[in-house]
Amino acid sequence: MKIFTMTKTVAINLVTGPATLMYPKKARVYTTITRGRIENNIDKCIFCGLCARRCPTYAIIVGKDRKEWEIDRLKCCICNLCVEVCPVKCLATDNQYFPPMTDRITGICRMRLEAPAQGEAGQ
Amino acid sequence: MAHRNIIPIGPQHPVLPEPIHFDLVTEDEKVIDAIPSISYVHRGLERLVEKRDFIDFTHVADRICGLCSFMHSLGYCQGVEAIMGIEVPERALYLRTIWAELSRIHSHIFWLGVAADAFGFESLFMQALRLREPVLDIFEETTGARVILGVCKVGGVRRDMDNDTLNGIVGRLTLLKRDLEELSGVFINDYSVRHRLSEVGFISREDAYTLGCVGPMARASGLAMDMRATGYAAYKYLDVEPVVETAGDCYARCLVRIRENYQSIDLIRQAVGKIPDGMIDVKVTGAPNGEYYSRVEQPRGEVIHYVKGNGSRFLQRFRVRVPTFSNIPAMIKVLKGSEVADVPNIILTLDPCISCTER
Numbered sequence: 001m002k003i004f005t006m007t008k009t010v011a012i013n014l015v016t017g018p019a020t021l022m023y024p025k026k027a028r029v030y031t032t033i034t035r036g037r038i039e040n041n042i043d044k045c046i047f048c049g050l051c052a053r054r055c056p057t058y059a060i061i062v063g064k065d066r067k068e069w070e071i072d073r074l075k076c077c078i079c080n081l082c083v084e085v086c087p088v089k090c091l092a093t094d095n096q097y098f099p100p101m102t103d104r105i106t107g108i109c110r111m112r113l114e115a116p117a118q119g120e121a122g123q
Numbered sequence: 124m125a126h127r128n129i130i131p132i133g134p135q136h137p138v139l140p141e142p143i144h145f146d147l148v149t150e151d152e153k154v155i156d157a158i159p160s161i162s163y164v165h166r167g168l169e170r171l172v173e174k175r176d177f178i179d180f181t182h183v184a185d186r187i188c189g190l191c192s193f194m195h196s197l198g199y200c201q202g203v204e205a206i207m208g209i210e211v212p213e214r215a216l217y218l219r220t221i222w223a224e225l226s227r228i229h230s231h232i233f234w235l236g237v238a239a240d241a242f243g244f245e246s247l248f249m250q251a252l253r254l255r256e257p258v259l260d261i262f263e264e265t266t267g268a269r270v271i272l273g274v275c276k277v278g279g280v281r282r283d284m285d286n287d288t289l290n291g292i293v294g295r296l297t298l299l300k301r302d303l304e305e306l307s308g309v310f311i312n313d314y315s316v317r318h319r320l321s322e323v324g325f326i327s328r329e330d331a332y333t334l335g336c337v338g339p340m341a342r343a344s345g346l347a348m349d350m351r352a353t354g355y356a357a358y359k360y361l362d363v364e365p366v367v368e369t370a371g372d373c374y375a376r377c378l379v380r381i382r383e384n385y386q387s388i389d390l391i392r393q394a395v396g397k398i399p400d401g402m403i404d405v406k407v408t409g410a411p412n413g414e415y416y417s418r419v420e421q422p423r424g425e426v427i428h429y430v431k432g433n434g435s436r437f438l439q440r441f442r443v444r445v446p447t448f449s450n451i452p453a454m455i456k457v458l459k460g461s462e463v464a465d466v467p468n469i470i471l472t473l474d475p476c477i478s479c480t481e482r
Contacts, residue, residue: 019253019256030263031263031264031267033264033266033267033282034263034267034268035267035268035273056175056176056179056182056183057182077182077186077271077273078268078273079182079273080267080273080281093267
């Protein structure tokens, strides 16, 4: 009977609830290996520039003399190659995505080693 | 003599997922002629091969298309490996096969949904996309990404799966199979779906052969053409039997894709049963010098990657012949003489992927 097929479907739906997630209210849980974004622990970084040389999209710029590390998040394809090549393992892939942006320039993340740390390095 | 009209369809159209444009010459409700035009999303990816290192280019090949992203990188890597004479470890071949078959399942379920949307069955579209989600979750847990997997590399694969994960995948696909049976029951038995699809867009076996159809288009017309039977990756160790229907209409193409879903689930079960232990990649040294045609069966049909290297880190030529491109002549042939209301169905049963076609 057609009517009872439908009743069964309605009952199943009432019990199981929606298949979707009320997104902004309820945050999505990412897996541990989700390739979200590249993060740099700048205190450990030695500014060798291997990541910039390995990057297939040329998203990373390393300023050795300025002690500066810069990534363009809109260019980065999160291939994980820089993380694999990093000699001091200061790079890591975070499983959270970078929030969406309206402006091109906000995608560029620049990190600089602070002045006191620079002094230590000089000693 | 009825008046002739030209109806433009696309590049923006509710039923077309991607930008392809048709000028339909119509007489009353009959389509007399169809003139396709593409190149709305050309990105120049083939030219990029001269400016990117051949190992980095795998990431570009990955991004040719969303739905069959893994198979593009697989075809490219196979080409480069054949030129350089690299022996890929068997475990890597099996892992590639598993990911390729998962891509096929997710592409076919997505297609079923989009086809349902084309003939106006919106809740079926929603159900299909719900069923696609478990496959995407498997991708995320095993590769770290949902669509652009980026796990294939020259000389092997990037990530390994342990045995628990592999058995977990088989278990989840068994659950998925039960849901899929429910979904495909609607496609196979529902009166309105049959009415919209059967005896629409007929291609005879001869036409399919002479016009160069590939993939489900050819197999729905009775041509047993499946590149997996040539035994690339780990398919040579598995039992692959091409799924063939003989009716040649939209309904048959739908049936082929439904049955291929079950075939893919079965292939993954076989692969997980046979997968050997060992390395997942080998070290690549040197640069490719030579040329190779690599043929891979995508969800939409056979794709050919032509790779030519000249001994430097930058390849000389890279060319992709995608399945959609070789299916377009058959689609034009079918569109001539069809009803205007059937045009979306016919275009959709081709499963057009314009991003692939233009690159």
